[in-house]
Amino acid sequence: MSNRYAIILAAGQGTRMKSKLYKVLHPVCGKPMVQHVIDQVKSLDINEIVTIVGHGAEKVKDQLGEHSQYALQAEQLGTAHAVQQAGDMLADKEGVTIVVCGDTPLIKAETMEALFKHHEETNAKATILTARAEDPTGYGRIVRNAEGFVEKIVEHKDANEQERSINEINTGTYCFDNKMLFEAIQNVSNDNVQGEYYLPDVIEILKNEGEIVSAYVTGNFAETLGVNDRVALAEAERTMKKRINEYHMRNGVSIIDPDNTYIGPDVKIGQDTVIFPGTMLSGGTVIGSDCQIGPNTEISSCEIGNNTVIRQSAAFESKIGSEVNIGPFAHIRPESDIHDEVKIGNFVEIKKAVFGKGSKASHLSYIGDAEVGADVNIGCGSITVNYDGKNKFLTKIEDGVFIGCNSNLVAPVTIGKGAYVAAGSTITEDVPGEALALARARQVNKEDYVGKMNVKK
Numbered sequence: 519m520s521n522r523y524a525i526i527l528a529a530g531q532g533t534r535m536k537s538k539l540y541k542v543l544h545p546v547c548g549k550p551m552v553q554h555v556i557d558q559v560k561s562l563d564i565n566e567i568v569t570i571v572g573h574g575a576e577k578v579k580d581q582l583g584e585h586s587q588y589a590l591q592a593e594q595l596g597t598a599h600a601v602q603q604a605g606d607m608l609a610d611k612e613g614v615t616i617v618v619c620g621d622t623p624l625i626k627a628e629t630m631e632a633l634f635k636h637h638e639e640t641n642a643k644a645t646i647l648t649a650r651a652e653d654p655t656g657y658g659r660i661v662r663n664a665e666g667f668v669e670k671i672v673e674h675k676d677a678n679e680q681e682r683s684i685n686e687i688n689t690g691t692y693c694f695d696n697k698m699l700f701e702a703i704q705n706v707s708n709d710n711v712q713g714e715y716y717l718p719d720v721i722e723i724l725k726n727e728g729e730i731v732s733a734y735v736t737g738n739f740a741e742t743l744g745v746n747d748r749v750a751l752a753e754a755e756r757t758m759k760k761r762i763n764e765y766h767m768r769n770g771v772s773i774i775d776p777d778n779t780y781i782g783p784d785v786k787i788g789q790d791t792v793i794f795p796g797t798m799l800s801g802g803t804v805i806g807s808d809c810q811i812g813p814n815t816e817i818s819s820c821e822i823g824n825n826t827v828i829r830q831s832a833a834f835e836s837k838i839g840s841e842v843n844i845g846p847f848a849h850i851r852p853e854s855d856i857h858d859e860v861k862i863g864n865f866v867e868i869k870k871a872v873f874g875k876g877s878k879a880s881h882l883s884y885i886g887d888a889e890v891g892a893d894v895n896i897g898c899g900s901i902t903v904n905y906d907g908k909n910k911f912l913t914k915i916e917d918g919v920f921i922g923c924n925s926n927l928v929a930p931v932t933i934g935k936g937a938y939v940a941a942g943s944t945i946t947e948d949v950p951g952e953a954l955a956l957a958r959a960r961q962v963n964k965e966d967y968v969g970k971m972n973v974k975k
Contacts, residue, residue: 521613522634523696524559525604528552528620529572529591534747540574542620543581544751547758548782548800551745552578554623554758556585557783561627562634565613568604569620596714597690598706601699609700614638617717618691621745623754624761625691629736636734637693643729644699644721646671647691649739657687658718660733668731671718686735688718689742698724758783766793779812788824806840815845823858836868839875857892871902874917887929888913897923897941904929916951 532541542552549557552569559567569586571578572594579588589603601617608615614637616630629647637645646668648660656674659681663669671688672681702723706715725731736742740757743750762783763776770789773779779793782800787793791805794812801819805811808825816832823840833850839858844850848862851869856862860873863880871885874892879885883896887904889912890896900921902913911929915921919933922941933939934951943957 520638521565521611522563523608523611523613523615524564524567525601525615525617526552526555526559526567526569526586526620527597527600527617528578529570529594529600531573532621532746540577541745543574543577544745546623546751546754547762547780549784550581551623552620553581554783555618555620555625556582558625558627558630559618560585562631566608568607570600570603596708596712597717598703598715598719601717602703605700608696611696613696614693615696615699616691616693619744622691622742623745624741624743624757626741629738629741633691633693633734636732640732641730642732643695644724644731645693646721646731646733647689647742648686648733648735649689649742650685650735651687651739652685654685654687659684660686660688662733668721668725668733670725671721686733689736690744691742692717694720698729887911888915890915891917891919891935893917894919894921896921897925899924900927902927902929
């Protein structure tokens with residue numbers, strides 16, 4: 519197999535998006551479009567990837583990082599001009615180059631691999647990825663000769679009636695013999711209304727030189743969608759969501775209502791987990807087997823064990839163990855580490871806290887910047903008072919502690935192993951193990967007070 523290279527076109531501003539965000543950075547299922555493309559390309563056997571950047575170049579580079587090299591198209595003068603910017607890195611190399619647009623987030627690695635193989639098997643110097651469209655209006659048509667090779671690409675506005683009846687269209691993704699690509703691109707003219715240099719003109723140049731130009735038809739037209747406006751963005755979102763959900767369902771995950779379940783492309787879910795409607799799973803979330811997630815639950819970049827239930831709650835950038843029960847209406851904020859068999863009940867917020875095995879905070883509590891041991895019970899309305907207006911402080915609650923309802927633990931403070939904190943206490947000093955801490959005003963009853971208040975003067 520020859521060397522393989524990839525050029526990703528990501529320089530356009532995308533004015534039809536009507537957005538401050540550069541087009542290729544608009545997310546589809548939570549991931550920028552260009553990142554979808556790069557991730558698929560990376561899974562192939564590619565020697566070098568070059569991304570052509572222009573508008574928002576630094577932001578695109580920040581997104582893709584070291585997964586690509588970069589070439590700058592300072593002035594957007596067409597797709598051929600964009601490819602030409604990669605010449606310093608690729609022009610003198612032997613091999614095959616795929617050119618794919620950064621605004622085609624639905625294209626799959628399998629389709630690009632099939633395009634490479636078809637290109638090599640037909641000994642072509644250029645191969646076009648094509649698709650059959652139910653309504654090809656507006657697309658360039660692929661005209662083939664008797665042998666099945668490409669005779670020409672005819673743009674819709676230039677096509678005659680017979681050519682317009684062709685439903686095989688140009689998707690804008692190509693494979694080229696690398697050296698011939700950069701040689702031919704020098705001869706592309708900008709003698710057109712837009713005054714731009716178009717990559718399809720390379721096809722015509724190679725054809726006129728007697729080279730073989732082939733086409734590979736993908737069986738999935740939706741993969742070829744190029745996103746140019748918010749309508750197409752929503753269409754890409756729907757298609758990607760359906761693809762992701764079907765993948766998980768075919769791998770043993772029950773999704774009760776796929777139309778109302780949103781799962782990111784990097785999420786992993788174990789078998790026999792059930793996802794209820796209104797659930798959003800994003801980032802690098804990993805969920806174990808036999809879990810119940812939702813309804814109406816948001817989880818981002820969390821690691822979740824087996825047999826865990828999370829209902830009507832939100833969790834972010836945290837680790838959640840097995841056989842944990844969370845919700846409804848709980849909030850797990852970043853950097854929390856919830857161990858096995860924990861219960862986090864309704865209206866409980868956990869932030870940057872370790873929560874030991876078997877511990878419980880059943881309702882209406884805030885536990886932030888804390889280390890909670892095993893088998894701890896935190897009563898209703900209890901909070902760790904972790905912030906003095908300038909700095910955050912740590913609360914330590916050791917194994918077997920019982921915290922009574924409506925208690926305030928003013929950090930920094932340690933509650934020793936097996937200690938009890940009486941309901942309504944405000945704890946400002948360490949509590950020894952096995953001790954009972956009471957920190958509240960003594961109750962005073964005023965006899966006959968109400969009657970005296972009601973005496974008319």
